[in-house]
Amino acid sequence: MNREKLREFEPVFYPKSIAVVGASPNPIKFGNRYLEALINAGYRGKLYPVNPSGGKISGLKAYPTVRDIPDPVEYVIVSIPAQHVLDVLDDCAAKGVKVVQFFTAGFSETGEEEGCRLEREMVKKAKEGGFRIIGPNCIGAYSPAHQMPYGPMPMLGEVGTVAFISQSGGHAGRIIEIGMRRGIRFSKVVSFGNGSDLDSVDYLEYLKVDPDTRIIGAYLEGMRQGRRFLQLARETSKTKPMIIWKGGNTDAGAAAAASHTGSLAISDTIWTAVLKQAGVIRVDSLEELADTLLTFQHFPPFLSENVAIVAGLAGGGGGESVSSTDACASVGLNVPPFTEETRSRLKGILPPAGSILRNPLDMGGVGGVLEILEETMEIVVADPRIDLVIVNEHLYQLDMWVAKETLEAMNDIFIRFRGMKPLVIVAAPGLASDERTALERKLSDAQVTVYPSLDRAAKAIANMNWYYRFHRGNL
Amino acid sequence: MNREKLREFEPVFYPKSIAVVGASPNPIKFGNRYLEALINAGYRGKLYPVNPSGGKISGLKAYPTVRDIPDPVEYVIVSIPAQHVLDVLDDCAAKGVKVVQFFTAGFSETGEEEGCRLEREMVKKAKEGGFRIIGPNCIGAYSPAHQMPYGPMPMLGEVGTVAFISQSGGHAGRIIEIGMRRGIRFSKVVSFGNGSDLDSVDYLEYLKVDPDTRIIGAYLEGMRQGRRFLQLARETSKTKPMIIWKGGNTDAGAAAAASHTGSLAISDTIWTAVLKQAGVIRVDSLEELADTLLTFQHFPPFLSENVAIVAGLAGGGGGESVSSTDACASVGLNVPPFTEETRSRLKGILPPAGSILRNPLDMGGVGGVLEILEETMEIVVADPRIDLVIVNEHLYQLDMWVAKETLEAMNDIFIRFRGMKPLVIVAAPGLASDERTALERKLSDAQVTVYPSLDRAAKAIANMNWYYRFHRGNL
CATH class of the missing domain: 3.40.50.261 (Succinyl-CoA synthetase domains)
Structure with missing residues (x-):
């Protein structure tokens, strides 16, 4: 079971090859930034820019579609407008891709019917095609041991034992940044946005058994499988300290969360009570999150009350x-x-x-x-x-x-x-x-x-x- | 009345001459640091090192006692062991000094009878001699417009309209430091330690009418004349926003305060209620204090709720x-x-x-x-x-x-x-x-x-x- 879970997430955090759909020579485009960051970080796997015009991008041969890439592709980054994503997913299925990560936004988080329909369709295609989705509306996975940078962020921090999962790409980026400055060393981080397929529960199931992770942090705005998450958190927190920063605590914040990741509000009082029962530490800001992760990372595992x-x-x-x-x-x-x-x-x-x-x-x-x-x-x-x-x-x-x-x-x-x-x-x-x-x-x-x-x-x-x-x- | 108050405090914040008792060529001594800081900050008045050995200190002629200084002296800084301070005060009285500031500690804050007795004696001598005391157990006055530095701190910040009074020399130093970095511009600051003579109420009476002060901050651990202070705060806060950081909120903190400035604990609930009634803003940390002073300094005087x-x-x-x-x-x-x-x-x-x-x-x-x-x-x-x-x-x-x-x-x-x-x-x-x-x-x-x-x-x-x-x- 543990082995299986580790194998399942291997292509998420240690992909042997990555294709960037929406790669472009235009440095303002995120497709370009993703590709450049992978190159600069010294990502060890193979890299394939995908762009309808082909040619060369950042010194690499570009392919018109994922299907056209001659070698196997494990991880695909998608940074193109929402209306074109379904075609890309057909290509990914045909190619035997394992994981597709969508920087692209404009799905269920918009609250509009068309976006919600598209997102359901994406998940359906993933199930049929036998691959998993990270996102949409997210930055994706950061895996410093694999020299896989955090989206467009070009530098890598040191490798350590702290994992972080986040519904917000921005907050995940900032905790990585703070980590570089203050010495939080990460095993892996993932920003999963709407969590349409792989969701907080899935990442947590993996981190629970990941031998490289000792401490788990999270930024969450809501969740779909509350009961399952809490059961898992209760078990996980017994051996790996869990620290959760919950966004959308106030009514106004909850409304903002609904339009960010489409998360449904859960009463703040319930969250507090329930996390406490599960032995999970609840923090209230990015600063407190960073301070607490750092403390666990540096301190021996016993009480320091005096x-x-x-x-x-x-x-x-x-x-x-x-x-x-x-x-x-x-x-x-x-x-x-x-x-x-x-x-x-x-x-x-x-x-x-x-x-x-x-x-x-x-x-x-x-x-x-x-x-x-x-x-x-x-x-x-x-x-x-x-x-x-x-x-x-x-x-x-x-x-x-x-x-x-x-x-x-x-x-x-x-x-x-x-x-x-x-x-x-x-x-x-x-x-x-x-x-x-x-x-x-x-x-x-x-x-x-x-x-x-x-x-x-x-x-x-x-x-x-x-x-x-x-x-x-x-x- | 206002004029009188301004005149009374003129020698506190704008002294025409300063003598440093305990000045010494030894750079580890605070007497030396005080003197050097005054020189480096370009203090415009006259400076007199006082040291039993005479000679020259930091390039200035030193006198054996305050009495030996040939010209008038308005402000005396005392940085010598507590057991010698009474003699110095006799000299100050004879010389017609206006203000004596004691860096020297070891008085009522020790809780010991000898220290308390000495402090009472000092105040008695001040009343008889017609001068005022800042401290003891404090850093003293900071007056950037007069190029009068904050104790041993050599640099001056910009001149502005924020005043700060503090029972803690360290906290006052840090707010001045933060001010230099973040742009809080002070009219004047005073650290008054035990407040044996001039106390929070006196400084507040002055700041209320000081035309150069628009915003008033304070760090307080306790006070002797609670009723008078609150009446004054109520009146002052009508035109000048007052922001108070209260130390010793917890039982443990109150015990520490007792041994710091000899302040008696007042229940935290009472403080909160009473400050609120007086229209005074209560903050809980140095950071919140600095943020709030800065906000008042920069913002127009009306609500910004939306x-x-x-x-x-x-x-x-x-x-x-x-x-x-x-x-x-x-x-x-x-x-x-x-x-x-x-x-x-x-x-x-x-x-x-x-x-x-x-x-x-x-x-x-x-x-x-x-x-x-x-x-x-x-x-x-x-x-x-x-x-x-x-x-x-x-x-x-x-x-x-x-x-x-x-x-x-x-x-x-x-x-x-x-x-x-x-x-x-x-x-x-x-x-x-x-x-x-x-x-x-x-x-x-x-x-x-x-x-x-x-x-x-x-x-x-x-x-x-x-x-x-x-x-x-x-x-």
Whole structure:
């Protein structure tokens, strides 16, 4: 059964050959962008542009139809007007294609009878022709291990264990983009738009057994097989954390969803209750989604409820201590007092004013003194009351006070302690600079998660804790 | 009365001369950092380092005590250990100083009797000596028009009409920093720590009549004169929007606040109710504070409840439309349908697929075609149902598809239309680059507000609308 499912999805995420119908030399056309992106990403399979005029496109021989391609074709990308798609599907059936992905829109999402009829017709042809459909009205599959880019997006991110399925092509694109910047490493992503044939349930069935996927994220606006989806989610979430961002929560949003992917609104209260029962984490924004995926990717699989906050590295951090505590407490994290031993050890090395030897710990501006920082980290990490350490680093402020090499050395200290207890860095956005990006990048490459605010860090950690509490029996 | 108040605070924000007690040639000492920052910022008044050893510090003649300075001194910065401060105050009294600001901590915020006693003693000496105290345990005043930097922070932001008062030096520093990056322009900022003498009420009394201040923000953890503060807030907020971020909302946070500025906890429910009655906007994070200040700074003073969202500039934006609508609806903004006329005009210029001619408008990826963008903006801005336009620009994605000059030209179009109806840009953070910063900066200089997410834009706009609804009778 598992093997069968893996085989079934092989041509979706690892196609040996791709034809682009609607390929064109015109760089404004999406057909051209899809083809160029595949070439630039170094896609390893064979590529066939399809265009009625034939000739050469992007240096490759173009064929008038899919049928005319001399070799086998597994995956077909369609980017032509909706009224011509049925003919293409006849060609695909004749050719023995496995998967057809439609960038083309104008089907059931329009709410108009003609679009709905066309979409039904497409699915019928797929069933008869023995192939599957991704979409329509979507960007398609992203498979970095196979050097298969995300639609027209030319670059590939690193390969990892996070999968993402999305009814929105735009949101999927943005999570991939954020992943490249913040270090979320994907096993695969798919944007499936209207989900006329392969739908959320199908992708989830596959991801459940996919050995390369450990964490599953989703953006959904609605679903056709609610009961089946929830049963599957309940089973899947036992071993693979599932994080769902649901669009169309408000009445106005639900109306927009109806015209986006033709999704029917399900009451928000029902969604919330039902996802919770299934042990699925529900998030409310793209940012929270990214933060939570990153947290699961980087953290060991157990509760991190008792946090230490190390603040005031660059200067006094009293107000920061207060709002950090608020941010943690408001989502159910504890900021317990340090043990007596911790306090007396800290007293020996930190300046008296500023540092109040409480948790949150205010370093009183001496974070740039490497020996003190290292010893402070050692003492805090050793405290038996602490599960996890949050360092409020304020990279940008520090950058004004300490030398570049010191900043590097400070981060090296954090990276080292990361192996002893889970550790996250909060670095509020400052002026953009390549050096700052490089600093953040180095931390994230070392699996130290960097969040832009303590509120966001706390929420992501709380989401993760909720998951481990819920599934404790299964772990 | 108003004149008197302005005169009283003249030496706080426009001192003609400053002495730094604790100035030292050692760059690790804050006394040194304060002095260097004043020099670097080009502070226009006279500067006097004070150090028992005399000699020269940072190229200026140093005096053993404040008393030894031959000329008048208005403002004294104290950065020496707490046990020596009373002697300094005797010197200040003898010298006729107007304001003494204590970076020095270790007073009532420690909760220890000795610290509390010292602080009471300081206030007594100030009353007898006829001068005022800022702090202790604070960074002090920032007055960009007077080229007076924020404590040790060497750079000055632009001068504007937003004032900020803060019990936390760190939070005040960060809002100034964010202001420099995102274009919040301050009239003045003060961090007053324990507020032993001059407290939130005093600063507010001044800001109420300060002709250079139009918008007032605050970070507070507690207050001594609650009734007086609220009366004052009620009066002030009628003409100057007030935005308060309250720290110590949770029990754990309140405990941290007690040890930060010695503030007593006031129940969060009471705060919420009472601020609301006073017509004061309550925000919950530094980010929301910055977003809301920026919105007030840039927007005309009336309701903007009906928003148009222009999305999908770089690619299809269906999911974006859904979550944008959710973000607006969940905070009470309307995303009304366009008029028939608007829809038929848009139909004439936008591609059929993708653009669904609804609000949110999905441009279907043609945002980079300048004529289409310009015409679309013109049509949307002209719709009589629309108060405000949100453009979901995705600068980073666009940057992949369109030429730099096109991107510049697109932003010029937004800047032009900004004059006709309030307009904001949402640009999700992408890879940091100096060019991208410059693009954002150009928009913010043209008073087009840039937010990093639609959720944050919507919340800030909703905060502003709440204010104008509340105070409608007074406008």
